[in-house]
Amino acid sequence: MGKFDGVLLCTDYDDTFCTATGEVPQANREAVAYFRAEGGLFTVATGRAHNTFAPYASLAGINAPAVLSNGSQLYDFAAGEMLLDVCLPQSCREELGPLPAASPGVGMEAYHKGAMYIVGHNAWVDRHIAKVKVTGPDTAVEDIPLPWGKAIFMAEHPDLLSVQQHILSRWGEKYEAIFSNPHMLEVTAKGCNKGGMVLELARRLGIERKNLYCVGDNQNDLPMLAVSAIPFTPANCAPEVKAAGAQLLCHCEEGAIADLIARLDKLY
DSSP: OOTTTTOEEEEOTBTTTBOTTSOOOHHHHHHHHHHHHTTOEEEEBOSSOHHHHGGGHHHHTOOSOEEEGGGTEEEETTTTEEEEEOOOOTTHHHHTTTHHHHSTTOEEEEEETTEEEEESOOHHHHHHHHHHTOOOOBOOGGGSOSOOSEEEEESOHHHHHHHHHHHHHHHTTTEEEEEEETTEEEEEETTOSHHHHHHHHHHHHTOOGGGEEEEOSSGGGHHHHTTSSSEEEOTTOOHHHHHTTOEEOOOGGGOHHHHHHHHHHHHO
């Protein structure tokens, strides 16, 4: 028996658990090891799809299924099993596919069964590829196979705001469209967000809401912060997250997860 038995901690990965250069602060590693040794369940809730997070799963030290693809996938890395995978509507290719051509400067990544396909290749797509170290072919929209797990639009922020408005005003009943950073607009099926999938994970694990804690730094983390017993965010968070009232931790580079676990250590 440990002091964190029955406690589930879900963290965003990029710029929360790991730094902008992909490093995991040693303080986080040590704190997660302590949390797990005391019976805690630790996992990641990330915008990354399975293929772009899998190479880093072992670095995260998770001991519970991970929430992937911005809340459209639940994957058990210990068992090597996809527990839940919710795809975009079949109409996504006709509705979302033409948007890069209609919005000069906007690039798109579409994901199908673990494979990435690129439309409207631009500098922001290149930066994302360099960060996740996974790429895919430049493909005509009509040649991207269905179903799509999710789509990501990448461009300057004002251009993406227009894309977001277009998607939600025309097909708001079908899609979630939320920013994971100012240059990445993530589109998943309606109802698929980090909050909903974190609650599903807690239900499957038998975790009470009072023992569910979430931490994240950007707008796509707001749904899971809303279901957290206490919402937490690193000091480097987006203004929208700070305005939502999450408790501020230290900067991610200083070990924000270690800071959070130290606070939980005083609660339990």
